[in-house]
Amino acid sequence: MAIQQKVILYLISDSVGETAFNLAQAAMAQFPDIKPIYCRFPFVHTQEKLMRVLEQAKSDHAIVLHTLATEGLSEIIANYAEQNGLVQIDYIGPLISEVAHRTGLKQSHEAGAVHHLNEKYFDRISAMEFAVMYDDGKDPKGFLEADVVLLGVSRTSKTPLSLFLANRNIKVANLPLVPQAHIPDELWKVDPKKIIGLTNDPTVLNNIRRERMIAYGLNPDTTYSNMDQIREELEYANKLYKKLGCMVINVAHRSIEETATIIMEALNLEDYDYKTSK
CATH class of the missing domain: 3.40.50 (Rossmann fold)
Structure with missing residues (x-):
């Protein structure tokens, strides 16, 4: 045929x-x-x-x-x-x-x-607006209001995860981690159980960052994709996670959906679609 x-x-x-x-x-x-x-x-x-x-x-x-x-x-x-x-x-x-x-x-x-434009629908829209407002650490005050705070070095899926969880009626704020950068005081006031540290395998992260640079039409071989720099960033992040006492998830080879499910189960957060059926 x-x-x-x-x-x-x-x-x-x-x-x-x-x-x-x-x-x-x-x-x-x-x-x-x-x-x-x-x-x-x-x-x-x-x-x-x-x-x-x-x-x-x-x-x-x-x-x-x-x-x-x-x-x-x-x-x-x-x-x-x-x-x-x-x-x-x-x-x-x-x-x-x-x-x-x-x-x-x-x-x-x-x-x-x-x-239907019911109450839960508007709650979900509010969660989406929250994720956008407090994306990339724009306003540390969001950490104190969030259901979940995501931490991670560049390209560990913080923003996509924030929006995915927001679509399930969960308020998420996230903060990019850079060695030697100031950690907002608000973060230390958050219940560690609400904080999720995202990490990745150095080789996987290197490939992701190189592909990102290529997609922008830029040279992929920069400090941003340098393996030593990536290892330094990941080590810095993991030390911070240990100080905070938060849960750590390695997102290498995991889909956004899989990581989100792990977070919701760990924090006992109900899926939006499930809540609307109760």
Whole structure:
């Protein structure tokens, strides 16, 4: 069978369409040799608009993925696909049907219900703003208000981790560590249990820093990526962690998600998505 390099995915939603897009990306990540074409159609609320999209999908021989809650629209896609030889995948319909069957309840048919602007939503936005405000030690006062304080030398994933945790409703401040630099007095007032020291393997950190410089179009062989300098920075950081008595995590070969999970479990912090379901 010949390999088809071109795959067109039509993502149809009656809301913003992030769910369909994220699921499609997760699936296509299993095929690194293919560069899929994502065609996104958000806020499809009417039969007329839906039919125009389906006709276009048929013309493109696309795979149709949808997360439609508006009553009747998913059935229209199913019927059209059957009659026109179009492949369609309903991401949420089967689950909704099963839950309705088990509980005897009817679905609300409300598009975008997952994005309700409730109290927890605004708490999460507040946590994101907190992470940006207190990123890179901009204001040490944030250490005293944070749920978590991240410490680490350059390129140990402090900012990405801060934002990832903030998206789970956790207030995070972080501080870059540089030998001989002043350590804010506020840091010593923070409960050591709330402080996480991030470290890395020298070789891994060297590669990350070199790639960073190359990405900027700069010479990768500088003091910033020098192995002796990196070892000095890591040794300085580890001595500080020992003085603080904080938890230390080596982020080498760990994803942001994995490190965040370790932090949340260690500090007994609940995941935002879990809290909203309680």
